[in-house]
Amino acid sequence: MAVTKQHEDYENRLEALIKEMPDYVVKYVDDKLDIRSPLTLFNYVRDFREFFNWLIAEGIVETDSIKNIPVEALESLSLDDANNYFKFVSRKKYKVSNKDDETKKIDTKTVNRHKSSLRSLFKYLTVESEVSAGKPYFERNVMAKIPIKKVTETLNERAKKITDKIFIEDMDIDFLEYVKNEYAVSLSPAQMRYFKRDKERDFAILSLFLGSGIRVNELTNLRIKDIDFSGKEISVIRKGGKKDTVSITPSSLEDLNNYLKVRKEIYKAGDGENEYLFVKYYKGMPEPLTNRAVEDIVYKYTKSFDKRMSPHKLRHTYATNLAEQTSGDIPLIMNQLGHTQSDISLLYINTSREKQRKAAELLDQRRNKEY
Structure with a gap:
């Protein structure tokens, strides 16, 4: 298994x-390290920390340090207290990053992740571990009584949400043209200096997301040797440390080449x-x-052009365009994006069908004009 920079980073964060x-x-962490990724375990332990802090704040456990919470406190935790904790999590609010006066509640998927984290810990303590005479830490598992609320959405509904948050039609092309020719117009002198320094690198990053559909950690782990200009391919490390090869558009390769020409000097x-491949000077x-x-x-x-978008939304944009250009070739989409389940790739088929519906309506308008 290939070890990525992200893997090493989360190993260090988990250790701390x-x-x-x-x-x-x-x-628990030591026993799970061989079967769970450092990222997953880091997120789980971060959830444990929030849970433990809540136990102390509510006076359920009397101690001044998480480290001193006895395992017996988990054994005797009442079902009411467990339910109250998840009510606390589900009612939390957070500020929308680009809107000072807007807050949102934690979504159901995030609450479910907290439940999964604690169910994993309690299952380990009550079933999987052995501490004395072949017995686990304790036997009563209150978290097994906590249901996980299934999030139900049709593919059409999920696809609609994707469409609302990505570049549709030719907006990805318009976006790249904007970055290349218009973005600098509104910059201050100081901003302009940094833009001129980094423009080839930044443009290559944006172009690569939109020309290959790779994930952000796949991009940051790219080495120079991973770019195959003659084969028009790049080698990436997928989830789980699996190596893979994906196609890249010729224009994105050209943008990468323009960056490589100045990378060493800048x-x-x-x-x-x-x-x-992608570096900064620090x-x-x-x-x-x-x-x-x-x-x-x-x-x-992206915020300067239209709306604030993440690298994952650029990946969605690429996937939707790929689905449209290949008439919904599911195996091809799965291979290119590194999907292991076809239902994920089907999202982009539904999204492209929405485009087809709109195109049909426009074609019908031509007919109506003739009568």
Whole structure:
């Protein structure tokens, strides 16, 4: 299995986080490391921390430190208290990042993730672990009584949500033209300086998302050797550390090549085949871009053009265009996007069918004009 930069980053973050945890959580993480990714475990332990802090804040456990919460407190936790915790989670609100006066409630999927996290921990403590004479930490599992509310949506409904948040028709082309020719017009002198420095790199990033449909962590882990100009392909590391090869549009390859021509001079970066492709110049040294840095680049340009979008929305845009151009070739879409289930790829078929419906209506308008 290939080890990505993101994998190493979450291993380090997980290692720092478990220092705050009780011994039984440390043991849980150690036993799960071979079957769960560091990202999943980090998110789980972060959920445990929120749960433990709630237990202390509500006076259910009397201690001044999460590390000192005894396992017996979980054994004796009442069903009412468990339900109250998930009510607390589901009623939390957060600010919409680009709207100062707007808040949203946590969605059902996020609440379900909190439930899954704690169900995993309690199952480990009551079934999977052995601490004394072949017995687990305790036997009463209150979290097994907590139902997970299934989120039900049709493919059409999910596809409609995607359509509302991506570039449709030729807007992806218009967006790239805007970044290339119009974005700089409204910049201050200081902003212009950074834009001129990074424009080839940033444009190559935007073009690559829209010309290949790769994920943000797949992009940040690209090395120079992963670009095959003659084969018009790039090698990526998928979820689970699996290596894969995907096609890339010729125009995106050209944009990558334009970036590579200036990469060494601007960022003082080496050109060895194992060097990271996308880098920044920081404190006199080249450093690979993080996922967050790439997300911020995408946010900046998309917000200026139309609406704030994530790299994942650019991936959705590419997938929808691919579905339309290939008349909904599901195996091809699955291979290109690294999907393991066909129902995910079907989302983009439904999205492209919406485009076809609108096109049919426009064609019908021509007929109506003739009568």
